[in-house]
Amino acid sequence: MNKNAFYQLSYGVYVVSTWDKGRATGCTANSAMQITSSPATIAISINHDNYTNQCIQDTGKFAVSILGEHSSPGIIGTFGFRSGKDCNKFDEIEHTVKSFLPVVSDACAYIVCEVIDKMETSTHTVFLGKVLDADLLKKDDPMTYSFYHNVIKGKSPKNAPTYIE
Numbered sequence: 001m002n003k004n005a006f007y008q009l010s011y012g013v014y015v016v017s018t019w020d021k022g023r024a025t026g027c028t029a030n031s032a033m034q035i036t037s038s039p040a041t042i043a044i045s046i047n048h049d050n051y052t053n054q055c056i057q058d059t060g061k062f063a064v065s066i067l068g069e070h071s072s073p074g075i076i077g078t079f080g081f082r083s084g085k086d087c088n089k090f091d092e093i094e095h096t097v098k099s100f101l102p103v104v105s106d107a108c109a110y111i112v113c114e115v116i117d118k119m120e121t122s123t124h125t126v127f128l129g130k131v132l133d134a135d136l137l138k139k140d141d142p143m144t145y146s147f148y149h150n151v152i153k154g155k156s157p158k159n160a161p162t163y164i165e
Contacts, residue, residue: 010145012142012145014030015067017063020058025089026063028076031044041129044126045124061129064113065109065110068106068142069140069147075104078093093106108141108142110133110137
């Protein structure tokens with residue numbers, strides 16, 4: 001099997017955020033998609049080993065900050081290669097609170113959700129979220145995973161669904 005075929009699927013680059021006992025936390029994700037428009041429902045996939053996974057389960061809410069092609073690449077590194085268990089990632093990144101959840105200010109849009117269901121796989125939890133709020137933050141094309149790899153020359157963290165050794 002040629003796993004490089006998976007790179008031909010369309011992915012975005014996102015920061016999924018929530019709260020950790022009153023402290024903002026989150027992780028970089030590339031698996032987020034709209035399930036339905038009415039009622040508006042989003043699905044995200046978060047690795048079991050990501051601290052954000054447990055925090056989403058504890059709060060029952062998450063926000064998706066959709067990164068744009070002109071968003072700082074440092075955001076991806078901050079949220080993708082360190083654990084929120086060990087540091088406060090939001091100390092380094094400008095953010096705001098939208099509908100009671102932390103959102104990256106340098107994103108092109110955001111979506112705030114309440115968890116309505118979840119599905120466990122061997123390595124990831126797929127959370128289904130009822131959309132509570134969404135808006136555009138700045139005019140920018142959303143960053144695709146292909147853009148991230150081919151233009152920014154970024155790497156996939158080991159916990160990413162698209163990580164290939």
